[in-house]
Amino acid sequence: MADLKANLRNYSLDEEELRQGIELLFYAYRDFTSEPDKILAKWGFGRAHHRVIYFVGRNPNITVTELLLILQITKQSLARVLTKLIKENFINQRADPLDRRKKLMTLTKKGEQLEKELTSTQMARFNRAYNETDTEAIEGFRRVLRGIINPQDRARVRPRTGLSNRRN
């Protein structure tokens, strides 16, 4: 196992720091999704189903258009997973009484149960990470990650107050 120095390239400290950030985000996301993926496989679902279940659970009475804005995928891509989730009774749709073109979506009991099972693995991971640090570190984490997000979407991070067209 030869000379380590021979492998060092001349990065500026800044570039090294930025690359470490990139790698942290890659590894964190890779592991963050690994546990739900295993649970989803048992149901014949994939990661896309989790995302839909998560954001419908988090934003009761969300519409298709709003969900598309969050996920940033096409309507056709969403349709594939959403249709299956509705057919198998994880998600309910009902017409918005104030604009019957809109379909308000909520989780069914079954959907809530699966959501909880999936998301609890991720919450446990965050809980561990948060407990290994302190309040200031968590606040730093939040501020930096917000800075990574495109400016126009930063408001979404507190979606219960940020998303506007919500109703019952």
Add this chain to the structure above:
Amino acid sequence: MADLKANLRNYSLDEEELRQGIELLFYAYRDFTSEPDKILAKWGFGRAHHRVIYFVGRNPNITVTELLLILQITKQSLARVLTKLIKENFINQRADPLDRRKKLMTLTKKGEQLEKELTSTQMARFNRAYNETDTEAIEGFRRVLRGIINPQDRARVRPRTGLSNRRN
């Protein structure tokens, strides 16, 4: 636009905080990958190609086995993208003189150029985020994100000193 409060579920403060973390990570990763994806499309490549180019560039003379440990995908999945990258002369392979079963991989000039183009968009994003905050926030970001990563892989985050079997 009816009652917002009617939509609030009774989360504990903790659950709310954990869910905000989940969402921050989702949105950050979504946007973090969006710019490279556009560049890759011009070359007929996908996100998987970027990951290979990135980690080969970052770890010159890496072997296939080591790359698989980082990416956590199957050899067959890697083969598809790696074969294409070698065929189109973005990556070089040569036998390790000390163990001729191993193939040491490096970026070609062409590979380095593409790597730089792809990664610079992500470094710019991190640079912006870092500059919007301060040193303590960045350190907090790093510590929390490390906590999210599976313990056995946390050492990888400083890969130039962490990965062992590196040589020239």
Add this chain to the structure above:
DNA sequence: TTTATTAAGTCAACATGGCTGACCTTAAAG
């Protein structure tokens, strides 16, 4: 020196989940 293990490669088949493009229905707004 024969045998087992390791590193890498390969073929086939399958599933998920993105995408484009075209087109339809229903309801609301002008």
Add this chain to the structure above:
DNA sequence: CTTTAAGGTCAGCCATGTTGACTTAATAAA
């Protein structure tokens, strides 16, 4: 009454993950 908005749908393509089986070459172990 026409236009626009919200949602749905069909067909096909592509990228990228998976399992399983099998091969070759080189090193390590018995």
